Structures are given as structure tokens and as C-alpha cells.
Amino acid sequence: MLVALYERLAGTPLQPRIEAVASRLLTDENSRVRMRALGFYSLHPSAGGGGRVLELAQGNREGFNGPQGPSLTQKRCRS
Numbered sequence: 001m002l003v004a005l006y007e008r009l010a011g012t013p014l015q016p017r018i019e020a021v022a023s024r025l026l027t028d029e030n031s032r033v034r035m036r037a038l039g040f041y042s043l044h045p046s047a048g049g050g051g052r053v054l055e056l057a058q059g060n061r062e063g064f065n066g067p068q069g070p071s072l073t074q075k076r077c078r079s
Contacts, residue, residue: 002018002021002022002025002036002037002040003039003040003043003044005018006018006019006022006040006044006047015048016048019047019048019049020048020049022037022040022041022047022049023037023048023049023050023052025037025040026038026041026049026052026053026056027056038053041053
């Protein structure tokens, strides 16, 4: 949804706001939100705030170890 919104508002005065939101989402508590923000910058590497991706990559990457919780295999075994 963030990508679609960004693409729709590219070149408008709202573009920097979308970029700021994407940048903030890179450190969201929810790992899925962080991964989606990372995907946003994968598709739009020149978007504002993209420098944070490099900062995070050079620092503590613990938040990007994948979604937390039981794995799909564990869920299947419980069923």
C-alpha cells in the first residue's frame, strides 16, 4: 500500500511526507512493517530517507532477522 500511495503521489507536495513515513517505518516495532518499509526502498532506492537503510545495515540489524513468532513448520506440527 505504501508503494502504491508513493507512486500515486510522486511529484506532488505530499511525496516527502510519504518518504518520511517510509523512513520511520524502518524501525517500527512490528517486524512485518519493517520488512515492508525495506521493500519500499528496494523498489524506490532514490526515495528520500533511503539513507537510513544504509545506516541500519551498518549498525544493529537485529530488527531485520525476519518475522518473530512460531515458524510455519511449527504451526503445522501443532495442527
